[in-house]
Structures are given as C-alpha cells and as structure tokens.
Amino acid sequence: MTAVQKVAIAGSGVAALATAIQLAKAGVEVDVFEAAPQLSLGGSGISLQGNALRVFDALGVWDDIREAGYVFQGLHLRAPGPGAPVVAQLPDVNSGGPDYPAAMGMPRAELARILFAAAEKAGATVTFGAKVTGIQQSDAGVEVFVNEESAGVYDLLVGADGLNSTVRELIGIETKPEPTGMGIWRSFVSRPAEVERSELYYGGPVYIAGYTPTGENSMYAFLVEKAQDRFGISDEDASRIMLEESRAYDGPWNSIRDDLAAGAPANYTWFTKHIVPAPWNRDRVVIIGDAAHSCPPTIAQGAAQGLEDAFVLTELLIARDELDAALWDEFHARRLPRATAVVEASVQLGQWQIDGDRDADAPGLIFGIAHRMAEPA
Incomplete structure (x- = not known):
C-alpha cells in the first residue's frame, strides 16, 4: 500500500518526469500537466554529476542516458590568451559511487526525450497545453484546476513547474528566485577531438569561459558575464555577441567561434538563487526542483538536486501507508540541508568571481560539496 493512489504533477522537466516515472512504476495513477504546448526540446547541453546518474539508474534509464551522452573524468583549467595553456588538472569525486562515472554531458533535448518516453512507458499520462x-x-x-476547469481530486499535487512556479504561488509561498548578478551565454556546437572533459578558463573579459562535451560530435560552450539586459535581441546578434566576447580565449574556442560564425544559435539567461525554507508542502501540495530551490550552475548540481528531490519524495510515498506529518518531516530532513548546502556553495563560487577574490579556496569548496553529494540523499 502506498501513501497515495492518485497524484497530479505540474511541469514536465527533469524533477517532474522523474517523479512521474517512479510513482507510475509503483502502480500510482499519475497525471502530468504541462502548460507548454509540447515537450521542451530546446536549450543546449547539460552537465550531470555522479549523484544524478545514480538516480537515473534507479529510474531505469541509465543505459539510455549513458548512450546519449558523453562520460568523462576530471576537470581542466586553462588560461586565457595565446595557446590557452592548461594550468591545472583537477580530479573528480565520483559522487554517485564507484558504479558510475564522475560526470557526463548530454544534449538537453535527448534528456527530455528519454525521461518523457520512460514516464509514458511506466503508465503516466502527460497532457500539454494544460496549466495548473x-x-x-x-x-x-x-x-486541481487546469486551464480554469477541474481536472479532478488527487491525493497529492507535486509542483515541479520551474523557477516561476505557479504552484508555489498558489500555496502562498513568497520566496522567489533572485538574480545573482551574473548572466550566461550558451551555445550548442561541434566537439573538437581535443575536448574530452569539461574545461574552464578564468580571467579575461568575462568571469568564466568553458565548455562540456555532450556527445561524440557535440558539446555546449558558455560564457559567464556580468548580468546585462540581453533579452529581446535577434538570434544573429546573440551569436555575434557570444563570438566577440570569446575572442580572448584560444584553443578549442577557435572551433566554437567558427560554429558561431556559421550560425550556431546562442541563448542568454541570468543566474538566480533561492531556497524555500521548510516546509515545501502545504498539506497535500508540495514543490520540488527549481520551484523550491535554484542556484548558479557553478558546480553543476541543479539537475541533480531536482532529481534527488523526486527520488526521496517518491521513495517515501511508496514506502509509507499514509501522507502524514512524519513523512513530510523525513522528506524535509533529507532534502533541506543538502539542497541548502548546494545553493550556498554555488552562490559563493559566483560571488568570489564577482568580487575578484583571488585568495578564495574554490577547489576546496567544490570538492567539499562533491564529497557530501557522494553520500546518498
């Protein structure tokens, strides 16, 4: 007997679909409502740490994920300027344990397709153009009311509907994402053979320049700058700005600029930060993922934390007989400290860049969080 028999989920991102997969596999009736008219297959790439890969295995999609992406070990730091010399080779912590690589990159569109297919195969019903x-x-x-009409009565509504969560607003939570002062350009480009892992360049005209391999022939590149009003510009201007801002960076950036010059699209977003204090639920409604917490991708834990939210929540819902205070207490005890640590560390890493703090122990902070994530959520 599970604590719930019928669950509604708002959103169709990573946390939403992971929740749908696990509950449907356990025999729970699951309805997923997505406001967008179709599954989002946009964006560039995504970096995934070992603790995310551990959850994918529990969902039953790890083989598909591994085949669709590019696994790697370690992180290289390069200097800006001629030749882009490697100045440090940092080892990775296998935060998922010895059975998984330390990290991988993959196209966001492929991740969305794999999770969506798994949710439908498990028996979840997904409806698009359906806003809670x-x-x-x-x-x-x-x-639950969808498009202003009743969709039925559920044992639980899970708000996994992103940064600008409607469900969060509906249950009266006032904590919202705030800008950190950084913005990021991203582009999906071809992978030069020399790129075999994530590489970061510190210094130069932007805070951070970097790229992560996402497949045999693909990677995503990014530039982190001071947040600016870059919204509403044309696709052509976006690619041109990213190309121009990258000219201080040599090595594989020469190939990236060739792709941008040939029309590779670039997109721009601001970094945000927030953590909703406990409780994340109001009776039979709970928020998870980006609705509950957000942070800069400085340690690439955003998706992993949303996946862990989904895994811990569904584990408790499946194992318990009742949706009671004890269940919510355990959920918050397992998720709040961990998510808070990730948000605070990610924001601190970005702030050190903004402040130009050359004495900050960024590697120590990164490895400390990685070791913490190696303990299962």
Missing part, C-alpha cells in the same frame, strides 16, 4: 490554475484542498484530497 487553481487548487482547493479538503480532507478528501486536493482538487
């Missing part, structure tokens, strides 16, 4: 617009809670459950 209201809730009404009672002792019997939570009535």
